[in-house]
Every structure is written in C-alpha cells, then in structure tokens.
Amino acid sequence: xxxxxxxxxxxxxxxxxxxxxxxxxxxxxxxxxxxxxxxxxxxxxxxxxxxxxxxxxxxxxxxxxxxxxxxxxxxxxxxxxxxxxxxxxxxxxxxxxxxxxxxxxxxxxxxxxxxxxxxxxxxxxxxxxxxxxxxxxxxxxxxxxxxxxxxxxxxxxxxxxxxxxxxxxxxxxxxxxxxxxxxxxxxxxxxxxxxxxxxxxxxxxxxxxxxxxxxxxxxxxxxxxxxxxxxxxxxxxxxxxxxxxxxxxxxxxxxxxxxxxxxxxxxxxxxxxxxxxxxxxxxxxxxxxxxxxxxxxxxxxxxxxxxxxxxxxxxxxxxxxxxxxxxxxxxxxxxxxxxxxxxxxxxxxxxxxxxxxxxxxxxxxxxxxxxxxxxxxxxxxxxxxxxxxxxxxxxxxxxxxxxxxxxxxxxxxxxxxxxxxxxxxxxxxxxxxxxxxxxxxxxxxxxxxxxxxxxxxxxxxxxxxxxxxxxxxxxxxxxxxxxxxxxxxxxxxxxxxxxxxxxxxxxxxxxxxxxxxxxxxxxxxxxxxxxxxxxxxxxxxxxxxxxxxxxxxxxxxxxxxxxxxxxxxxxxx
Numbered sequence: 001x002x003x004x005x006x007x008x009x010x011x012x013x014x015x016x017x018x019x020x021x022x023x024x025x026x027x028x029x030x031x032x033x034x035x036x037x038x039x040x041x042x043x044x045x046x047x048x049x050x051x052x053x054x055x056x057x058x059x060x061x062x063x064x065x066x067x068x069x070x071x072x073x074x075x076x077x078x079x080x081x082x083x084x085x086x087x088x089x090x091x092x093x094x095x096x097x098x099x100x101x102x103x104x105x106x107x108x109x110x111x112x113x114x115x116x117x118x119x120x121x122x123x124x125x126x127x128x129x130x131x132x133x134x135x136x137x138x139x140x141x142x143x144x145x146x147x148x149x150x151x152x153x154x155x156x157x158x159x160x161x162x163x164x165x166x167x168x169x170x171x172x173x174x175x176x177x178x179x180x181x182x183x184x185x186x187x188x189x190x191x192x193x194x195x196x197x198x199x200x201x202x203x204x205x206x207x208x209x210x211x212x213x214x215x216x217x218x219x220x221x222x223x224x225x226x227x228x229x230x231x232x233x234x235x236x237x238x239x240x241x242x243x244x245x246x247x248x249x250x251x252x253x254x255x256x257x258x259x260x261x262x263x264x265x266x267x268x269x270x271x272x273x274x275x276x277x278x279x280x281x282x283x284x285x286x287x288x289x290x291x292x293x294x295x296x297x298x299x300x301x302x303x304x305x306x307x308x309x310x311x312x313x314x315x316x317x318x319x320x321x322x323x324x325x326x327x328x329x330x331x332x333x334x335x336x337x338x339x340x341x342x343x344x345x346x347x348x349x350x351x352x353x354x355x356x357x358x359x360x361x362x363x364x365x366x367x368x369x370x371x372x373x374x375x376x377x378x379x380x381x382x383x384x385x386x387x388x389x390x391x392x393x394x395x396x397x398x399x400x401x402x403x404x405x406x407x408x409x410x411x412x413x414x415x416x417x418x419x420x421x422x423x424x425x426x427x428x429x430x431x432x433x434x435x436x437x438x439x440x441x442x443x444x445x446x447x448x449x450x451x452x453x454x455x456x457x458x459x460x461x462x463x464x465x466x467x468x469x470x471x472x473x474x475x476x477x478x479x480x481x482x483x484x485x486x487x488x489x490x491x492x493x494x495x496x497x498x499x500x501x502x503x504x505x506x507x508x509x510x511x512x513x514x515x516x517x518x519x520x521x522x523x524x525x526x527x528x529x530x531x532x533x534x535x536x537x538x539x540x541x542x543x544x545x546x547x548x549x550x551x552x553x554x555x556x557x558x559x560x561x562x563x564x565x566x567x568x569x570x571x572x573x
Contacts, residue, residue, distance in 0.1 A: 035546055035569045036259040040561075041266040041275060041284035044419075045239035045449035050220035051075045052136040052191070054456055054486040057152040059287065059312075059468045059557065064263045066561050067244045067256075068120070068227030070094055070189065073558060076137060076156050076475070078189035078228075079111075081562050082555035086471050088186055093117065093228060093252035094125070099185050104508065106161065107175040109184050112168065119193050120232035120247040121225070127165040128194040128206065130173075134160050135205070135212050136192070139484060145213030150486045155478035156187050159505065163188075182510040183474045192219055193226055230256040230565040239449050240265050254565045267448075268419050269293050276303065276543060283542025283550070285559045288420040289348070294539060305541035308552035310559060311469040312536040313356060316430075317490045318529055322461040324410055329392030331528035332375070334462070336388065337433040339380025344534050346429070347422045356532040359480065359521040360473045360514075367514035371525040378531065382436045389437075400438045411440045415460035418445030423464060426533075430462075455489050463489075466536060468557045474513050477501045477520045480530070492529045545570045 042063050048056035049065070051074030062073045071091035072081040079091045090098055095111050102108035117125045135143035139154030151157065159179040164172050173188050181187060197205050202215040223236045230252060231244035244261040266272045269286040273296050276283065289307075297303035316338065318325050325331055344353040354363045355378075357370030376384055393405040402410040414430060416423045424445060431441045441462075446454060455463055469476065478501045479485055483493040500523070503516040524530055540560045542550055548568040556562035 036257075037262075038258045038260070038547055038567075038569075039262045039264050039281045040547075041272045041281040041286075042263050043266060043268060043272055043284055043286040043288065044417075045265050045267070047239065047449050047453060048220045049223045049238065050192070050216060052133070052149075052151055053216065053220050054150040054152055055452060056220055057487065058452060059466075060265075062468075062557060063285065063561060064242050064265070065223070065227075066229070066558055066564055067231035067242075067261055067263065068224075068229040068233055068247075069191070070228045071562075072189070072556075074191050075152060076133070076188055077186075077470070077557070078133070078191040080186040080189070081558070082470050082472075082553075083562075084551060084553045084555060086555045091228075091252065093230075093250055094190065101184060102172060104180070106177050107180050107184060107508075108172055109187075110166070110170045110172040112170040114251065115169075116251065117228075118249040119195075119226045119228060120249055121193075122249055123193065123195050123226075125190060125228070126194070127163065127171065129190045129192070130163050130171050130188070131206060132194040132197065132215075133157075133189065133191050134163055136216055142209055143212060144209050144216060148213030149216050152487050153475055153479035153482075153485060155475045155482070155501070155505065160188075179505060180508050181474050181505045182508050182513045183472050184508070186472060187475075190228070192224060196224060196226060230254075231258075231261055252565060256565055257567070257569050269421075273297060273541070276541065279543070282546035283540065285538070285540040285561060288422055289537050289539055290421055291348075291350070291539075294541060297541060302543050302545050303541065304544050305539060306552050307351070307537055307539045308554055308559075310536065310538040310554035311471070311557065312466045312538060313362075313469070314464060314466045314533045314536050315359075316462060316464050316531045316533060318462050319458060319460055319489075320491045320493070320529065321458060322412065324404065324408075324412055325461060327392065327404070328528055329388055329394070330404075330410070332377075333385040333388045333437075334434070335372075335375070335377040335528055335531045336379060336381055336385040337437070337439075338378050338430060338531060338533075339433060340378035340533055342380055343426055343429055347425060348537055351537055353534045353537065356534055358518070359524060359530060359532055360476055360517045362535050367511075367518065369518050369521070371518075371522045372532065375525050375528075377525065377528075378533070380433060382433070386437050396438050402437060402439045409440075411442065412461040413442040413444045415444045415446065415451070415454060415463035417451050417465070418447045426464060456486075458489070458491070464533070470557055471555055473517055474504050477504050477517055481520060481524055490529060492524070492527065494523060494527060497523050543570075 044060040046061035050056040070078045079094050096114045099109050099111045102110050134157050137151045137157030139158045159175050161176045162174045197215040202211045205212040205215045230250045232247040234245050235243040242263045246256045269288045272284045275281040294305045318331050357372040361368040395403045397403050416427045427443050434441045479487045500520045504513050550560045553562045
C-alpha cells in the first residue's frame, strides 16, 4: 500500500517534503572512522516517559525513546510511519505486511503479526498488548481512571468496539457501528508491554480501571525496561538521557550497528553545536532553528547540516478560561495585531516561509483553504485591531492604556520557552505589537522542562508551541479541538465542532473527511482560539565520521530519526 503525501494532504513548507536550503561540509570520499558507540543530542528535556499521556506526548520524549519503540514512535502511531515522499510504511519487526480491510460496516481492520515477534526481554507480543494501548487511549472511565490516564487523543480509542485475535495470529480491530475513517490503514498499534504492567503490580489492568490508570502512571514515571525497537534501554534519567544496547530479539529487515547508543539531552542549538565541535556528540535534530548558529559548523569538513521543510507547525493559543480573553472581540484583536510576515522575516532571514491559514493543511495540499487571511488574523493591522475593540466598547485611559468594557485595564501574559531563541524573540515581537495600542503583555518565559506542565495546568493567558504531525490528518481535529481532549490545553469548547469531529470519522473517503476538517478549521478561526503562525523550518546536523545515512524527512514526526535503525557508523566521513 502506498498512500501518497498528496492524497493525504501532508504538512510541508513550499510544497516540498525535503527542501534543502543548506548542506554544508562533508567529505564525499567515504571511508571515515567506523564507531560502535554513538551519542545523539536531544535538544529539549522531557517531563514524562509515556507518550499516551498529555504530559508524555512531546517531541523530545518521542526522540529520546525512538530507539526502543516501533516504527513511528509511541502512541497510536506505533508500527507505521511515512517516508520522505509521504508513502506509509510498516514496521518489519512487527508485521508481515500492511493492514487489510475486513469489512466496512462495521469497520474492521486486521494486521498479521510477524512470526516470532518478541519484546526485547524475549516475551512474545500478544493480543493483550494491543488492548492495553486501546484502554490507555479510549478516554472511557470503564477502561481507566481518566484523571490518571490523560490520553493525548481519544479519537481512535473511543471508537473501538473490540480487539480480537484470529487463529492465524492476526489482530482484528472492530470499530463501533457507524464509525468510519479514511485513514483506517494507519490507526492503532502496539506500544507498551502489558506483561510488564502485570509484573509490576497491575495484574487486573484489563478489568480494573483504577489499576489501568495506575499502570499508565507507572509507565509515565518510569521508563519501560523493554521495547520493540532495534535497541533496548539499559540506563536512563528522566529529561536527561537514555542509554541503549542492541535488542537481540529485533527481527526487522535492518539490524542496528551501534553497540551503545546514547540519547543525551543538550539544551539548545548553540550548546549542541559546541558539543559537536568538541566531538562529544555526533549530531542532533534541534527543536530551535538558527542558520547563523548552524553556520559555525562550516569550517569543519566533517560536519554536515541540512535545513528542510517539516510537519512541525507553530501556533499561538488563547486560554478560553482567561478572564479577559473570554471576550471574543479581544481574541480577534489579538490575532489581528500579530504580524506573521514580520515574525517569519526576522526569525528566518533569507528563508521564504509560506503563509499558513489552516490548522490541518498547508499550501502544498490539495485540501488547503486559507481561513485566517479573510479574518484579518496575522496581518499586524493595529488600526483594524483598535476598530474591533472600539466596536466592542473598549476604551483607552489618560495614559493610553487599553480598558475593557468593565473598566479594567487590560493586561495579559504570554507563555513561551525561554530556552528557544526563536520563541523568545517572537514573544518580544508580540509584546511590541500589543504595546502599539496600549495593551500590556507580560512575558512569561519558562526555562527547562516545566513548559508543558504549565501549559497543561492552564497557567497562562496566551502561549506559543508547536504541534508535530505527519500526513495523516483525521485524528488531529479531535486532539487539537475536541472538548474532551486533554491536548486541548486552552479549553476550547464548541458542540458544533465536536459534531464535525464525528463527521471527519464517518467516511472512508479522504476528500470528504478533508472537507469536514476544513469546516473545523474555519470554526476555530471564527472563534479566535488558535492562530497558525508557520510551518517551521527544521534542521539536523551531524558529524559524518561518526554517523551516516541520515535523511531529511518532513513527513515523519521523528524527522531524520525515522530510519534510525538504518544509520551507519560514519560511512559518509
């Protein structure tokens, strides 16, 4: 099966899945040093280990645990991913082939496990492992205490009726009557080992919701000691490092080459470049972006870096429970004040970043529709913002400060990562835009790994962060905007949008699903909840004498780490 990026409406910059804006250094002769140990830098700390939870669902956790996870990482992506052209592929360690459609009503899909597939501790993969992921992601109180489970999305799990095993060993997922999804070929999977939960005090997780909730927290607080990826963990510290050795039970088409692989947190691009120049790390896919910092590697022919377009998009969110922002007029005025072209030109000089007027699709997608331009969002038009506020009975006092209809001086805060230069500078620009009309914004920069704890706790009025996606889109509406989604951090709640989310997953036709997704995007724009800023330019850098066969992949959440098992020991050097 080859579902293309075009068919799936993938997320890209400039219509290319791998836009090479810079590729510097690197010997082309081959024959560099061969190493059996590799240290790879993760540029941001992680606060939890379990990617089924809202707190664990971060790109840094996904990256740090990628060596031990199936293709695609953790959560409902486990077992499939997308190549640089946007074609879906499946984990050859897990499955003997792509999934098959058993029936359309009720929707039923089966996958055939590869004969002899085992966890890294030698225990067989079993039906219960698929059920464990379902219960973790269903959002149903009969499956798990939801205050403990906090699933990142319930779009898939809440619609599953049963998961069973056939005599030939195939796993069949049957969905609830009336449910359908155009992306049935890559939903569900296997991620966490149920036998480890049972061995650690949760034997009745399948029937006891409290035990299941506690099991989810167990995997969140402690790194699971076994996995299904090409490597197995042997040591770790939350937010700092994971050390891996080869998984001797891995039976994928490619075998791991490093005897020791360390995923090491190095905070920020500048520190990463310094470590690379000192030879202490082999490379990284940094979360922040700065071509000038990357250019410090230019004078070393062993170093190579590449800038590419990816499925990471940055956005500004508003907390719908914020006292001032309960007024839609203020929300619309704020988004109008934001000057996106000014931000992108200053944050990414020399790089043309296309406009992003949609929450699910980019300009290269046949499904793209621009909803933010007509709303005036991202224009930086201070006069238009003032007109919106004046019409809503806002005024200005003698000091020129913005005053609400209730007579309160408007002051709000803006939460962002202070470790990220682009985020920090963007925050300063937003503060300046608001100041033009007498609106004081307090900048709340968070250093270290507390950002998502604060976002999840709702300790903010406005904030900025990124979603990392892939060409699949049908699960995103529920995750981003479903009223019951734990990833809906700003507490957006619109029954009409919830109904449209159900419609997205009522059809096997991608075109129809995309139309419903676009209706959701327009509704969110009309409500002034989330403003897409841009599809983020991404980069990776590496020492060609330490590691080779890296590929830019803007279609995969893991970027160049999507084919980590195929990395070589410095053959490019």
